[in-house]
Amino acid sequence: MMDRPPASAGSDVSERARRLYRDAIVIDTHNDLPTKMIDEGYDPDVRHPSSQGHTDLPRLAESGITAQFLAAWVDAPYAQRGPGASFTRAIRYIDAIHTFVDRHPGHLLFATTAGDVRRAKREGKVAILIGVEGGHAIENSLDNLRALHELGARYLTLTWNNGNDWAGSSLGSGDTRTAGLTEFGRDVVREANRLGMLVDVSHASDQTLADVLETSSVSVIASHSSARALADHRRNLHDHQLRAIAQQGGVVCVNFFARFIDARMRHAMDEAEARSAEPLHPENDGEPPRSTPAQRLAALLARIPPTPLSVLIDHIDHIARVAGIDHVGLGSDFDGVPLTPAGMDDVTALPRIAQALIDRGYGDEDVTKVLGGNVVRLLETT
Numbered sequence: 393m394m395d396r397p398p399a400s401a402g403s404d405v406s407e408r409a410r411r412l413y414r415d416a417i418v419i420d421t422h423n424d425l426p427t428k429m430i431d432e433g434y435d436p437d438v439r440h441p442s443s444q445g446h447t448d449l450p451r452l453a454e455s456g457i458t459a460q461f462l463a464a465w466v467d468a469p470y471a472q473r474g475p476g477a478s479f480t481r482a483i484r485y486i487d488a489i490h491t492f493v494d495r496h497p498g499h500l501l502f503a504t505t506a507g508d509v510r511r512a513k514r515e516g517k518v519a520i521l522i523g524v525e526g527g528h529a530i531e532n533s534l535d536n537l538r539a540l541h542e543l544g545a546r547y548l549t550l551t552w553n554n555g556n557d558w559a560g561s562s563l564g565s566g567d568t569r570t571a572g573l574t575e576f577g578r579d580v581v582r583e584a585n586r587l588g589m590l591v592d593v594s595h596a597s598d599q600t601l602a603d604v605l606e607t608s609s610v611s612v613i614a615s616h617s618s619a620r621a622l623a624d625h626r627r628n629l630h631d632h633q634l635r636a637i638a639q640q641g642g643v644v645c646v647n648f649f650a651r652f653i654d655a656r657m658r659h660a661m662d663e664a665e666a667r668s669a670e671p672l673h674p675e676n677d678g679e680p681p682r683s684t685p686a687q688r689l690a691a692l693l694a695r696i697p698p699t700p701l702s703v704l705i706d707h708i709d710h711i712a713r714v715a716g717i718d719h720v721g722l723g724s725d726f727d728g729v730p731l732t733p734a735g736m737d738d739v740t741a742l743p744r745i746a747q748a749l750i751d752r753g754y755g756d757e758d759v760t761k762v763l764g765g766n767v768v769r770l771l772e773t774t
């Protein structure tokens with residue numbers, strides 16, 4: 393597959409969109425680059441074609457993005473591996489993120505606050521923030537939560553596909569909790585509030601989300617979730633949930649995964665998985681596969697037209713209409729998902745979102761809010 397030319401230089405992005413994007417604070421609240429670094433030995437310092445990865449230092453720098461949250465993700469099996477396993481795994485990711493930033497002081501800036509993000513913008517650097525994904529990372533200990541915060545983590549995604557002892561997941565993979573928060577779960581939310589760590593409700597079950605909104609004294613984030621009214625997947629949020637998050641001042645950052653946002657693609661992938669009984673992407677649990685998910689996905693996609701970029705923009709537009717323009721952002725899930733809409737092949741393609749919003753009649757101020765203005769506001773409240 394040919395690597396496409398950088399979007400920032402593409403003729404499909406107008407001068408107006410380019411200028412607006414360049415002047416804006418642009419934030420992506422979820423990216424799984426550290427998983428590729430740790431599990432695949434992917435070198436983040438050199439440029440890769442988009443067919444191999446969505447993110448690396450050269451493309452982050454070229455993208456013009458202001459701030460990138462990198463996920464310190466703890467896979468579900470660590471929850472079964474005994475004391476220390478999940479927490480240590482989170483620390484390993486956090487170390488890898490710090491080491492990545494430390495190697496590139498001229499290009500990257502480790503950030504924990506809105507002020508840091510603004511400083512990165514002034515200095516022409518990319519701010520790197522950490523979100524811990526999977527509440528089992530804290531191993532039922534508020535001390536561990538405090539330690540993760542101390543190491544720079546600025547959100548905790550309460551669950552992954554697996555629920556844990558105190559919070560339920562939308563998928564409940566491996567027969568784990570899907571119910572709401574326990575009393576300890578409410579303590580986790582209160583302690584995160586006190587520390588200044590955002591509570592991330594992506595992946596949470598409906599009841600857990602409701603309990604979080606009842607408990608949290610601070611606005612919450614959905615770091616990588618899209619709209620269920622447009623695509624009926626349990627990882628997406630219902631309209632009443634979008635409104636409830638917005639009422640509390642929170643922000644829903646749209647996930648780019650074609651399987652989540654495009655009902656047509658979801659059905660095709662569901663059917664293909666049912667036939668092969670093997671997952672097409674690692675967010676589904678399954679038996680050890682015979683071929684790689686990438687091979688199975690490539691075979692499937694040869695038969696299905698790609699998801700157009702307009703579908704992603706539909707989700708942004710829907711959340712802006714239902715929750716309000718102050719409550720929507722970008723949470724790509726780049727490098728955590730194998731399939732993104734056409735033209736959204738990697739981090740350098742983000743300016744196309746500015747163009748697409750302008751094309752739909754969004755004014756400059758509203759485009760700026762979606763690109764990152766709303767998330768900066770959220771960081772300021774923590």
Ligand SMILES: [Zn+2]
Binds near residue numbers: 525595616728
């Ligand atoms: Zn996720």
